[in-house]
Amino acid sequence: MTAAAGTGGRTGVEVRLEDLRRRYAGVTALDGLNLTMAPGELVALLGPSGCGKTTALRLLAGLEEADGGRVVIAGEDVTNVPANKREIGMVFQAYSLFPHMTAMQNVEFGMQLHDVGAAERRKRAGDMLELVGLSAHVHKYANQLSGGQQQRVALARALAIEPKVLLLDEPLSALDARVRARLRDEIRRVQLEVGTTTLFVTHDQEEALAIADRVGVMNAGRIEQLGPPTTIYSRPATPFVAEFVGLTNRLAGTVKGGEVEVRGTRLPLVKPDTADGPAIALVRPEAVTMAADGDIIPGPMVGTVIATVFLGATSRVTVDLGDITVLAQLPTSDATSLTAGTRVRLAMRRDPVLIARDEKASTEA
Amino acid sequence: MKLRIFRVVTLIAAGAFFLVPIGAMFEFSTRGVGENSPRTLANWKAILDFPELVGPLTPNSSGIIASLELAAITSIATLVVLVPTMVWVRLRLPRLRRVIESISLLPLTIPAIVLVVGFWPMYQWMGINFNDSILTLTFAYIILVLPYAYRALDAGLAAIDVKTLSEAARSLGAGWPTVMWRVIVPNISSALLNASLLSVALVLGEYTIANNLLYPNLQVEIVSLARTNAGVSIAVAVASLLFAFGLLVGLSFVGSGPRRQRARVRERLVQTFGRDLSGGTR
Numbered sequence: 001m002t003a004a005a006g007t008g009g010r011t012g013v014e015v016r017l018e019d020l021r022r023r024y025a026g027v028t029a030l031d032g033l034n035l036t037m038a039p040g041e042l043v044a045l046l047g048p049s050g051c052g053k054t055t056a057l058r059l060l061a062g063l064e065e066a067d068g069g070r071v072v073i074a075g076e077d078v079t080n081v082p083a084n085k086r087e088i089g090m091v092f093q094a095y096s097l098f099p100h101m102t103a104m105q106n107v108e109f110g111m112q113l114h115d116v117g118a119a120e121r122r123k124r125a126g127d128m129l130e131l132v133g134l135s136a137h138v139h140k141y142a143n144q145l146s147g148g149q150q151q152r153v154a155l156a157r158a159l160a161i162e163p164k165v166l167l168l169d170e171p172l173s174a175l176d177a178r179v180r181a182r183l184r185d186e187i188r189r190v191q192l193e194v195g196t197t198t199l200f201v202t203h204d205q206e207e208a209l210a211i212a213d214r215v216g217v218m219n220a221g222r223i224e225q226l227g228p229p230t231t232i233y234s235r236p237a238t239p240f241v242a243e244f245v246g247l248t249n250r251l252a253g254t255v256k257g258g259e260v261e262v263r264g265t266r267l268p269l270v271k272p273d274t275a276d277g278p279a280i281a282l283v284r285p286e287a288v289t290m291a292a293d294g295d296i297i298p299g300p301m302v303g304t305v306i307a308t309v310f311l312g313a314t315s316r317v318t319v320d321l322g323d324i325t326v327l328a329q330l331p332t333s334d335a336t337s338l339t340a341g342t343r344v345r346l347a348m349r350r351d352p353v354l355i356a357r358d359e360k361a362s363t364e365a
Numbered sequence: 366m367k368l369r370i371f372r373v374v375t376l377i378a379a380g381a382f383f384l385v386p387i388g389a390m391f392e393f394s395t396r397g398v399g400e401n402s403p404r405t406l407a408n409w410k411a412i413l414d415f416p417e418l419v420g421p422l423t424p425n426s427s428g429i430i431a432s433l434e435l436a437a438i439t440s441i442a443t444l445v446v447l448v449p450t451m452v453w454v455r456l457r458l459p460r461l462r463r464v465i466e467s468i469s470l471l472p473l474t475i476p477a478i479v480l481v482v483g484f485w486p487m488y489q490w491m492g493i494n495f496n497d498s499i500l501t502l503t504f505a506y507i508i509l510v511l512p513y514a515y516r517a518l519d520a521g522l523a524a525i526d527v528k529t530l531s532e533a534a535r536s537l538g539a540g541w542p543t544v545m546w547r548v549i550v551p552n553i554s555s556a557l558l559n560a561s562l563l564s565v566a567l568v569l570g571e572y573t574i575a576n577n578l579l580y581p582n583l584q585v586e587i588v589s590l591a592r593t594n595a596g597v598s599i600a601v602a603v604a605s606l607l608f609a610f611g612l613l614v615g616l617s618f619v620g621s622g623p624r625r626q627r628a629r630v631r632e633r634l635v636q637t638f639g640r641d642l643s644g645g646t647r
Contacts, residue, residue: 063532083535094526096533100551109547110537154533161537 012040012197013074013164015060020069022055022221029055031221032069042191042198043226044208047218048244053201056218057167060199062086073164084113086165089158089196093170095150097142103129103153104138110161128156131190148179155187159194166191166198172207184211205245209233217241235270239356242282247316249283249326255355262348263300263321270352280356285316287349288328292342301346305338319344387606394600408596412604415590415597429605431499432569432583439506440564443514444557446507451518452549455527469515472508477573480505488578499580506568513563521556525549562613569609 015037022030030052037043045053058064060071062083071079078086089110097106107125116124129138132152142150151171158166168187172180188211191198202208208215209229216226217240225237236242243250253262258272262281303321315335317328326346330338338344395404415428454461472480484505491501527549534548550557572584581589583605591598 061532061536063535083532084538084540087538088536090533090536092529092533094529096526096529098530098534098548098552099525109534109539113538113543157533157537167536 012195016072018070021067028221040195041213044200044212044215046208051218052221053218057201088165089163090167091154091171099142102139107157107160128160132156147175166196168200242354247285251281253281255279265348268352270354282354285327285329287351289347290344292344305342390599390603408600411597428586436565436568438503439568440561469511473512481577505574510564510567514560517559518556521553525552
């Protein structure tokens with residue numbers, strides 16, 4: 001875990017969500033959520049729609065009331081403190097600039113409410129807009145700015161009040177892919193620069209894995225796994241995390257003696273104490289290797305390439321094994337000869353795999 | 366070409382529909398006394414001689430001043446009551462929106478005379494225990510303008526993201542009064558103006574409720590005056606129509622683009638001088 005120290009003269013604070021509960025008309029949105037964020041840390045909450053990630057963020061912001069649990073910021077219980085007294089900066093999914101104000105006035109707004117003097121306010125607003133690269137657009141209204149520029153002004157506005165915590169509620173989801181990638185990196189740069197403890201909510205795994213110190217994968221109102229991006233991807237704690245983050249092959253096999261046998265290959269288990277019996281092994285595409293040279297003798301791991309997708313440095317190859325299809329991710333240099341119709345022999349790297357029970361084998365893309 | 370002709374014809378027809386009766390009223394109000402007498406503005410000048418029309422506001426004599434005060438108070442009171450309520454319903458009780466909308470439309474479906482029957486005991490009580498000023502008509506007029514003001518404000522609120530804007534302001538440290546005054550109101554200024562226009566127009570032209578509750582507003586005085594001096598009565602009617610029309614046109618121009626103008630000026634200044642010379646924040 002990285003606890004980024006603020007280089008902008010600010011230091012982040014610790015944030016704790018303790019056993020947070022929230023129900024909407026009989027539906028559980030948060031089911032005892034616990035999360036501790038270290039000072040200056042950027043935590044991303046990742047999960048499918050309806051998993052409770054936005055609810056968690058709104059409870060932290062004070063925009064909704066919890067049915068149970070506590071919100072603690074810098075050691076102070078703020079569960080019953082109204083939103084405007086929590087000293088939290090927030091960037092919303094929808095464009096939230098005040099349309100009747102210029103970019104500069106938007107950034108100054110929060111500082112006016114915090115009684116910052118006019119000269120200091122203008123200086124700080126100018127600095128913030130410079131920080132997000134919008135010095136040339138300070139006198140423009142929201143309708144004169146692009147979506148990416150609006151979100152950058154919103155970020156500057158949120159940071160200008162020097163909040164204890166910065167909340168980002170899917171701020172990039174309305175932007176096109178190129179702007180999104182650029183702004184994502186900018187958000188991270190700015191966050192590291194100011195050192196504010198930040199909670200970033202997204203349903204985009206690439207975004208979460210790229211930007212966060214730690215990622216919390218949420219499902220049904222709880223965090224299924226919380227850890228650094230590399231751990232989340234390479235050592236998923238539950239089948240849900242394995243399947244939600246990245247691509248996974250679901251291959252039928254049999255657990256026996258702390259290992260699982262899949263199509264003639266024995267693989268170690270993430271949880272060696274898994275009970276013996278039929279199971280579904282979750283195997284990452286990059287753990288699948290293949291060979292197309294020599295004599296290809298028919299067998300359970302021999303099949304035909306049906307598609308190769310170029311992804312840049314790597315390529316994704318889909319192989320039909322007769323009863324199922326398997327995805328493999330290879331360096332593009334190894335995949336160039338694997339055109340559709342090529343006979344190949346697959347092998348699986350002996351990475352520990354997770355087990356999902358009671359479902360039919362299939363390939364999940 | 367055909368479309369253009371159609372537009373011109375429609376415009377002329379609509380214009381004639383509104384202007385011919387007003388022209389006829391004006392013609393009538395400027396007739397001389399005898400059959401071949403020349404045109405005269407005597408009836409118009411005589412308006413000022415009728416204290417029940419232009420005299421100071423008292424419980425029993427009011428006229429134009431009373432109607433103007435009623436229009437101002439009604440439109441302001443309607444906005445003060447409706448805007449926070451509608452914003453609150455949108456933010457906290459969205460399921461009640463349809464109910465509130467239905468209730469706000471009720472005055473449209475209930476004939477004015479039926480409303481009077483309902484108001485009568487209340488006004489009797491108010492007259493004895495509170496005040497019998499004509500300005501108490503404001504309570505009845507707020508109900509009367511409710512459907513029109515609600516529609517205008519609803520359209521304005523629908524055009525902005527009330528929830529996100531107010532939450533953004535709250536997260537920046539704004540209390541609810543600040544959210545309303547500095548974020549919501551400036552962004553629905555057109556809707557506020559429209560609601561005010563409708564309220565003013567409705568109150569200036571209201572007769573049934575005032576007459577039946579025995580309050581002499583402008584319309585009641587015009588009708589009363591018509592029994593003794595038709596010329597002055599028509600002159601007052603034309604004047605009030607033109608005044609209301611002028612007011613509506615004037616209000617419709619207020620706030621319809623200063624922001625854009627300022628933005629354009631700023632852009633030009635920045636382009637010309639490389640920096641903004643037009644001042645800081647508003």
